Amino acid sequence: DAGVTQSPTHLIKTRGQQVTLRCSPKSGHDTVSWYQQALGQGPQFIFQYYEEEERQRGNFPDRFSGHQFPNYSSELNVNALLLGDSALYLCASSSLGVQRGQETQYFGPGTRLLVL
Amino acid sequence: GDSVTQMEGPVTLSEEAFLTINCTYTATGYPSLFWYVQYPGEGLQLLLKATKADDKGSNKGFEATYRKETTSFHLEKGSVQVSDSAVYFCALSDQTGANNLFFGTGTRLTVIP
Numbered sequence: 522d523a524g525v526t527q528s529p530t531h532l533i534k535t536r537g538q539q540v541t542l543r544c545s546p547k548s549g550h551d552t553v554s555w556y557q558q559a560l561g562q563g564p565q566f567i568f569q570y571y572e573e574e575e576r577q578r579g580n581f582p583d584r585f586s587g588h589q590f591p592n593y594s595s596e597l598n599v600n601a602l603l604l605g606d607s608a609l610y611l612c613a614s615s616s617l618g619v620q621r622g623q624e625t626q627y628f629g630p631g632t633r634l635l636v637l
Numbered sequence: 638g639d640s641v642t643q644m645e646g647p648v649t650l651s652e653e654a655f656l657t658i659n660c661t662y663t664a665t666g667y668p669s670l671f672w673y674v675q676y677p678g679e680g681l682q683l684l685l686k687a688t689k690a691d692d693k694g695s696n697k698g699f700e701a702t703y704r705k706e707t708t709s710f711h712l713e714k715g716s717v718q719v720s721d722s723a724v725y726f727c728a729l730s731d732q733t734g735a736n737n738l739f740f741g742t743g744t745r746l747t748v749i750p
Contacts, residue, residue: 525680554737563641563726563740564681577737611680613738626738628673628681 523548525614525629533635534602542597542632546614552576553595554626555587558609570595571617599634607636639664643727643741650717650748658712658744660701660727668729670694670703670710671738675724684712684725717748 526545534540546553552571556564566579570589589595593614599606610633613626644659662670669688673681685694690705699714710727727741 556738561742563643563728563742564738566737566739569737579737613681625671625683625686627683630680 525612525627527610527612527629527632529632530630531633531635533637535637536602536604538602538636539598539600540602540634542599542610542612542634543594544597544612544614544629545594546612547627550614550616550627551593552615552617553589553593554613554615555595555597556611556613557581558611558631560608564611567597602636604636607634609633639668639729639731639739641727641729641739641741644744645742647745647747650746652719652748652750653716654748656712656714656717656721656746658725658727658746660710660712660741662708662710662727662729664708664729664731666731667705668731670701671728671730672699672701672710672712673726673728673740675726675743677723681726717746719748719750722746722748 525547528543554569555567558564567581568578569576573589584600586598609631611631612629615626640663642661671686672684674684675681685696687694687703693702701710701712724743724745726743728738
């Protein structure tokens with residue numbers, strides 16, 4: 522049973538560029554959440570996708586956008602990159618069909634983005 | 638808003654020592670509580686969870702009890718091993734429907750032989 526997969530594993534960009542990160546959820550999961558983990562910090566919630574729509578969003582600017590495909594995979598796009606966007610970007614999948622409070626988010630290995 | 642306050646590290650212990658990592662939370666309603674572990678170069682792995690007051694989560698010798706009266710979810714292990722060296726994150730799941738996670742800042746544990 523494949524877990525959550527993310528690509529690429531590492532990425533280097535320059536300020537002002539745009540980046541797209543990809544995530545495939547664990548088999549049987551229909552919900553994808555994205556988190557940003559700055560060095561030495563805990564992950565921070567960016568947004569969550571379910572049924573191809575953004576369900577909830579954390580405190581991140583509109584430069585951060587996403588998409589979910591019919592096969593439940595997801596993309597995170599970041600425009601006009603800033604130095605402060607350098608971080609580990611984590612994708613987590615879960616199943617909203619599970620009784621509320623019982624669901625667990627499973628994380629992928631992350632994509633490490635460096636903005637120069 | 639919801640938040641998690643976690644014991645600052647780093648923590649260095651000798652093998653077979655007792656481990657406690659403190660975690661307290663602030664939340665409206667009744668969140669679910671989690672401990673995740675991050676090994677070097679890897680993503681987060683769920684270690685244990687508790688979904689209601691007085692529940693005890695346990696896994697791989699680690700335990701944590703959901704204490705509503707003290708809003709705490711401290712992680713404990715009776716005898717740590719070198720392989721337990723990692724960063725540990727306490728987290729809560731909000732109750733707004735999306736159930737996104739709020740994380741603490743993490744505690745780095747190093748176990749020396």
